[in-house]
Each structure stands twice: as C-alpha cells, then as structure tokens.
Amino acid sequence: MARETLDKKIRLLLDEILILDSMVEAAINGAVDALKNQNLRAAQRIYDGDREINARRFQLENDCMITIATQQPIMGHDLRLLASILEVSAELERMGDYAKGIANICLMIGTEPLVKPLIDIPHMASIALGMLHRAIAAFVNGDTDAALIIPAEDDRVDDLYNQIYRDLISIMLANSSAIDQSNYLIWAAHNLERLADRVTNICERTIYSVTGELKELSASDDETAPQVQT
Numbered sequence: 001m002a003r004e005t006l007d008k009k010i011r012l013l014l015d016e017i018l019i020l021d022s023m024v025e026a027a028i029n030g031a032v033d034a035l036k037n038q039n040l041r042a043a044q045r046i047y048d049g050d051r052e053i054n055a056r057r058f059q060l061e062n063d064c065m066i067t068i069a070t071q072q073p074i075m076g077h078d079l080r081l082l083a084s085i086l087e088v089s090a091e092l093e094r095m096g097d098y099a100k101g102i103a104n105i106c107l108m109i110g111t112e113p114l115v116k117p118l119i120d121i122p123h124m125a126s127i128a129l130g131m132l133h134r135a136i137a138a139f140v141n142g143d144t145d146a147a148l149i150i151p152a153e154d155d156r157v158d159d160l161y162n163q164i165y166r167d168l169i170s171i172m173l174a175n176s177s178a179i180d181q182s183n184y185l186i187w188a189a190h191n192l193e194r195l196a197d198r199v200t201n202i203c204e205r206t207i208y209s210v211t212g213e214l215k216e217l218s219a220s221d222d223e224t225a226p227q228v229q230t
Contacts, residue, residue, distance in 0.1 A: 006071045009071065010067070010082070016063070016089075017085060017088055017089065017092070017136065017140060018140060019056070021132070023052065023056060023096070024053060027050070027053065027096055027100075028098065028102070028125060028129055029125065030045075030099070031043065032188075032192075033122075034046065035102055035106040036121070038110075039106070040107060040110065043103040043104075043106035043107050044103070046100065046103040047103040050099065053093060053096035054096070057090070057093035061086055077209070080212060081209045088136075088205055091198045091202055095132070095198060098191035098194060101188075102188045102191055105185070116167065116168075116171065116185075120167075120189075124161065124192040127153060127156050128192050129195075130153075131153050131157075131199045135202045135206070142206070144207050144210050146206075147203040151199070153196075154199070164185070164186070164189045168183075
C-alpha cells in the first residue's frame with residue numbers, strides 16, 4: 001500500500017510539472033507574439049500572469065517536500081526523481097521570468113516602430129519551445145534516449161541569436177536613435193537563448209533521475225556567444 005501511495009503522489013507531481021510547463025509555454029508564445037505585433041494589452045497580461053506561474057511552482061515545491069518528508073522509506077530512484085522534480089520546477093519558473101521579461105520589453109518599446117521585422121526572434125522561440133515541450137515529455141516518461149538527443153538543437157538557437165545580435169549591432173551603428181530599441185530586442189533574443197540552455201538542464205535531470213548519473217550533455221555556448229550581462 002505504501003508503494004501505491006508513493007507512486008500516486010509522484011504521478012500527481014509529474015502532472016503538476018506538465019501543467020506548469022503548459023503555462024510557461026503559453027507565456028513565452030504569448031510574449032513573443034505580443035512583441036512581434038506590439039500588442040501592449042497582451043504583454044501586460046503576460047507580465048502580470050507571471051505571479052500565477054510563481055505560485056504554481058511554489059505549491060509544487062511544497063507538495064514535493066511534503067512527499068519526501070512523509071513517504072519513508074524512499075528508494076534511491078524515487079528520491080532522485082523527487083529531487084529532479086524540484087529542479088525542473090525551478091527551471092520552468094525561471095523560464096516564466098523570461099516570458100515576463102519579453103513582455104516587459106514589449107511594454108518598453110510601446111508603439112515605437114520596430115527597427116526591423118521580427119522574424120528571427122519568433123523562429124528562435126519556436127525552436128526553443130519545441131525543445132522544451134519534448135524535454136518535459138522525456139522527463140515525465142523517463143525517456144533518456146530523447147533527453148540525450150534534444151540538447152543538440154541548442155546550436156540552432158545559438159546560431160539565430162548570434163545572427164540577431166549581429167543584425168541589431170549593425171542597425172545601432174547605422175542609426176544611433178535605434179540603440180535603445182535594438183538593445184531591448186537583443187535582450188528578448190537572449191532570454192530565448194537562455195531558455196534553450198535551461199532545456200538542456202532538464203534533459204540532464206532526466207538522465208540523472210533514471211540512471212543516477214550526473215551527465216553534462218553539452219558545454220555552455222555562453223563562452224562563444226555575444227555576451228549580455230544578466
């Protein structure tokens with residue numbers, strides 16, 4: 001009976017991870033769409049909605065800690081999975097902050113004409129969110145094969161970020177009045193680049209929860225990417 005109870009609690013926690021992920025994916029999609037279309041009302045909703053993501057993460061964390069404290073004894077695999085749920089929820093909450101940041105950038109730019117059509121940033125978001133969606137599925141299902149493959153796609157996100165960075169620097173050099181907005185758009189792209197990096201962290205946690213191996217799946221590309229102070 002104790003085993004059945006623990007399995008049920010873990011299943012509920014994983015369901016909460018799926019819900020939190022869906023909230024984060026919607027927030028990122030909505031923030032990028034608001035920025036592209038300069039929809040200030042939508043941007044404000046996403047900015048304010050970050051509180052719901054935070055609250056959901058903290059409730060999940062609390063439920064996970066209660067499970068660890070009350071379900072004894074816990075086998076090694078169960079403990080690794082519960083610890084990884086804590087880590088993944090924190091990663092998702094931070095991704096929610098990126099959505100809030102992009103929404104705030106939309107609000108700061110306001111109705112000022114964009115210095116360039118937003119094509120690459122939505123493309124970045126599409127790739128990064130595809131990675132995130134599959135990484136969460138891999139985590140919930142304990143799919144280490146998928147977890148090993150997904151991080152390789154981060155190179156595509158980094159390439160787009162570097163291209164956006166170069167394009168916006170060129171715009172700034174050609175037109176000093178575009179400096180502020182160009183910097184804002186670099187920040188938006190940087191948030192998406194960091195989101196993809198955090199997807200790799202989730203994949204590492206998937207492998208750890210299943211095998212017990214702490215494996216670094218890819219070296220951070222921050223050393224070669226243009227630097228944005230965080």
